[in-house]
Amino acid sequence: xxxxxxxxxxxAQVNQAIETKTAINITGGGSKAFLGxxxxxxxxxxxAHVGVVNYEPTELVVTVRTGTPMGELNELLxxxxxxxxFEPPVLETxxxxxxxxxxxxxxxxxxxxxxxxYVLGMRVINGQGQALRFGxxxxxxxxxxxxxxxxxxxxGSLGVLLETSMKVLPLPEAQVTLKxxxxxxxxxxxxxxxxRQPLPLSAAAIINRSQYIRLSGSDSAVRAAAKTCGGExxxxxxxxxxxxxxxxxxxxxxxxxxxxxxxPEFCPAISIDGSTESDWLLDWAGAQRFLKTDADAxxxxxxxxxxxxxxxxxxxxxxxxxxSLFQPLEGAMMSLQARLRDSFDAHRxxxxxxxxxxxxxN
Amino acid sequence: xxxxxAQSDSQPDSTDAGSNGSSQARAIAHKxxxxxxxxxxxxxxxxILNTPEQLKPYESDGLTVFKKSPLLVVLPETIEQxxxxxxxxxxxxxxxxxxxxxxxxxxxxxxxxxxxxLGLAKFNQILELNVEKxxxxxxxxxxxxxxxxxxxxxxxxxxxxxxxxxxxxxGGNVAENSGGVHCLKYGLTxxxxxAVTVVTIDGELLQIxxxxxxxxGYDLLALLNGSExxxxxxxxxxxxxxxxxxxxxxxxxxxNSVEDAGNAVGQVIAxxxxxxxxxxxxxxxxQAAEAFxxxxxxxxxxxxxxxxxxxxxxxxxxxxxxxxxxFKSCNVSELRVAESEEERLLLWKGRKSAFPAVGRLAxxxxxxxxxxxxxxxxxxxxxxxxxxxxxxxxxxxxxxAGDGNLHPLILFDANVPGETQRxxxxxxxxxxxxxxxxxxxxxxxxxxxxxxxxxxxQFDEASLQQFHAIKVxxxxxxxxxxxxxxxxxxxxAEFGAMHVHRGELPFxxxxxx
Numbered sequence: 084x085x086x087x088x089x090x091x092x093x094x095a096q097v098n099q100a101i102e103t104k105t106a107i108n109i110t111g112g113g114s115k116a117f118l119g120x121x122x123x124x125x126x127x128x129x130x131a132h133v134g135v136v137n138y139e140p141t142e143l144v145v146t147v148r149t150g151t152p153m154g155e156l157n158e159l160l161x162x163x164x165x166x167x168x169f170e171p172p173v174l175e176t177x178x179x180x181x182x183x184x185x186x187x188x189x190x191x192x193x194x195x196x197x198x199x200x201y202v203l204g205m206r207v208i209n210g211q212g213q214a215l216r217f218g219x220x221x222x223x224x225x226x227x228x229x230x231x232x233x234x235x236x237x238x239g240s241l242g243v244l245l246e247t248s249m250k251v252l253p254l255p256e257a258q259v260t261l262k263x264x265x266x267x268x269x270x271x272x273x274x275x276x277x278x279r280q281p282l283p284l285s286a287a288a289i290i291n292r293s294q295y296i297r298l299s300g301s302d303s304a305v306r307a308a309a310k311t312c313g314g315e316x317x318x319x320x321x322x323x324x325x326x327x328x329x330x331x332x333x334x335x336x337x338x339x340x341x342x343x344x345x346x347p348e349f350c351p352a353i354s355i356d357g358s359t360e361s362d363w364l365l366d367w368a369g370a371q372r373f374l375k376t377d378a379d380a381x382x383x384x385x386x387x388x389x390x391x392x393x394x395x396x397x398x399x400x401x402x403x404x405x406x407s408l409f410q411p412l413e414g415a416m417m418s419l420q421a422r423l424r425d426s427f428d429a430h431r432x433x434x435x436x437x438x439x440x441x442x443x444x445n
Numbered sequence: 446x447x448x449x450x451a452q453s454d455s456q457p458d459s460t461d462a463g464s465n466g467s468s469q470a471r472a473i474a475h476k477x478x479x480x481x482x483x484x485x486x487x488x489x490x491x492x493i494l495n496t497p498e499q500l501k502p503y504e505s506d507g508l509t510v511f512k513k514s515p516l517l518v519v520l521p522e523t524i525e526q527x528x529x530x531x532x533x534x535x536x537x538x539x540x541x542x543x544x545x546x547x548x549x550x551x552x553x554x555x556x557x558x559x560x561x562x563l564g565l566a567k568f569n570q571i572l573e574l575n576v577e578k579x580x581x582x583x584x585x586x587x588x589x590x591x592x593x594x595x596x597x598x599x600x601x602x603x604x605x606x607x608x609x610x611x612x613x614x615x616g617g618n619v620a621e622n623s624g625g626v627h628c629l630k631y632g633l634t635x636x637x638x639x640a641v642t643v644v645t646i647d648g649e650l651l652q653i654x655x656x657x658x659x660x661x662g663y664d665l666l667a668l669l670n671g672s673e674x675x676x677x678x679x680x681x682x683x684x685x686x687x688x689x690x691x692x693x694x695x696x697x698x699x700x701n702s703v704e705d706a707g708n709a710v711g712q713v714i715a716x717x718x719x720x721x722x723x724x725x726x727x728x729x730x731x732q733a734a735e736a737f738x739x740x741x742x743x744x745x746x747x748x749x750x751x752x753x754x755x756x757x758x759x760x761x762x763x764x765x766x767x768x769x770x771x772f773k774s775c776n777v778s779e780l781r782v783a784e785s786e787e788e789r790l791l792l793w794k795g796r797k798s799a800f801p802a803v804g805r806l807a808x809x810x811x812x813x814x815x816x817x818x819x820x821x822x823x824x825x826x827x828x829x830x831x832x833x834x835x836x837x838x839x840x841x842x843x844x845x846a847g848d849g850n851l852h853p854l855i856l857f858d859a860n861v862p863g864e865t866q867r868x869x870x871x872x873x874x875x876x877x878x879x880x881x882x883x884x885x886x887x888x889x890x891x892x893x894x895x896x897x898x899x900x901x902x903q904f905d906e907a908s909l910q911q912f913h914a915i916k917v918x919x920x921x922x923x924x925x926x927x928x929x930x931x932x933x934x935x936x937x938a939e940f941g942a943m944h945v946h947r948g949e950l951p952f953x954x955x956x957x958x
Contacts, residue, residue, distance in 0.1 A: 142820060229671050236659065253714075371658070415649045422918035
């Protein structure tokens, strides 16, 4: 893996932008243009800021520069029998910085935790051009506000991510994927029940009438749990979960915009104008639902809000107009978040309009 | 670290203003009266405490060396009343310190002498225990253990288990992002809380998080956890309930050197095993625990590991094979797998009573809370031995070995002149040692008022300024728990001038007592 520290160059570029009051588009591998509206701004590229800063497998911590390609990091961890348990998507050219900035987690998320859960520390450049360090390289750390985790899913609007320390865990000894046929499409009641059982579940998804679960752990435990759960063993199980994680399962092959709804796993089927059962894919046991639809953004946001969830558009380039691609924030919550953004980036230089546009127009 | 308030913070004690403070005492009495009557309009009778006897129990939290009397204590009964109190405080610019059970160990709930203490003890109801959906919706004054107790018969539990879990409340757990013995495998409070409802300094009610696994906008839930009551007041919490593991087994392993024990911890993890709990005690701690709990620890060994494994029976038995093999290859001197549930609980009892047990060895003890990269353990223990000799104060060590969280207990006698000050200095040196090896000044107890100086060493000026900016975004007039957790730059300048920088003492050649 390459090793190159570009901190000084990146700080200099940010300072230049501050001086000239020029907005910056932060980009790494360029794999996530489908999330958020891209703005006409100067590009700040982190992809040369790469390499492992510190990795001691028995400490269960890896510290990497954010431009490090996700695929290379996964491979390094795999060689040491470890992984980032939240199963970050690679998206071909994606970087770890991009995964964290967008807060993306794969199928294991409800069982193993999310991207933010595994972040222990972060170095970032704020809107004053200062390289700051939050958190650290240890598992337990309550010194100061948790500004490290705050950057996860902030889409770069709070700063340029430079370096991150994350908790890693051993790879499970064994895994098996089991498939069940459902009598009712998209019915996740059995999955919700399973979530309350002491089973070594590590993924659970439904596509129409097919329910998939994955069990992970010691060989003997996986065998015993597979017996309890029953169903048909899916021989290419890992490839299936990867296709969900990488958003390239055949379900996603469609011309309509793709939306992600994050909702309580136990909420019933969500009705959105014109959508049919085959337009949905339920991941995370039902807590993450993908929908292919031409419905307008407002009706999708309303439907998500009605079940205490939120929606995000996954096809930025296919949704025209000014509609926000993220569930709009309102009232006191919006003002608070806008103040928080300004506390990091007073000039609103970082990725303006990429995340919640209301935070920039406030 | 300071066991006595630093000069810049010292204020006349408001309940006992002393000889030179009679006009000040009158001013305080006047203010107290004025606030009591204003708040009397907002709260039912009996919800305001303002006499010296009533205020006394609220003068400190679990870190009793710090004491301050608030102007008054309010004990509201509804969220609307909390909102009204905070709106009033905001308009009158009165500091508000929220308090749960007051078990915190860093002075996070230490009252403000010019403000009110907002006691949340009456908010002690579990509002909803949803077995099918796997969550509990609780008020902030519900005790940590009460949640698991309520869920147990349904085969569920709430994972974080700080050692004060019998008494500490969930609101305080959120404020401190509490950990516990099982957090290597099951995470901290931040990993187990789905949502909090807070009252902001404007008196607005906001729900942060939900039963979904993430929310729109910034991850305020992560930010609120561990914010020590400085950003908002938590008035309701939704926690995740997990299925109780059907099987839990405990392995006890004794070693002839702490290095061997530390190495064994690393080897367990290298073998791909994540125990539910992995605790290390050194000889003084183990001996004290044994004398206290008679749990059968091999007191002649230098270090003891307690390694708990949980999950499906098949998983646990595979892991027991794994760890016993590892321990045997690491010079283990005694190895025991608890045969029965009684034996497992007895072996835990010693560890769980280690603090009071050590407390019997000396008139006073002081618990430190730093985290280090685990590999640095032998070096840190060696340096602590040297420091212990230098300061002539014994140290017993209990250690959440799995995640590197150290709890050295310094034994001292506050009645011996100078010993409190030496203890304080030694504590500070230990925390700076943690920072020096790449760790942190607090793993789970929080900064509060206790470790505020050491924050100046762990964070640079720009990062501290960013923390202050975050605070301002939530609380522009700094009324919520002001002065805690994040030092002012002025304070750091004073501390830097008199003390240390990056673990380097000025004049290292001088003996320091």
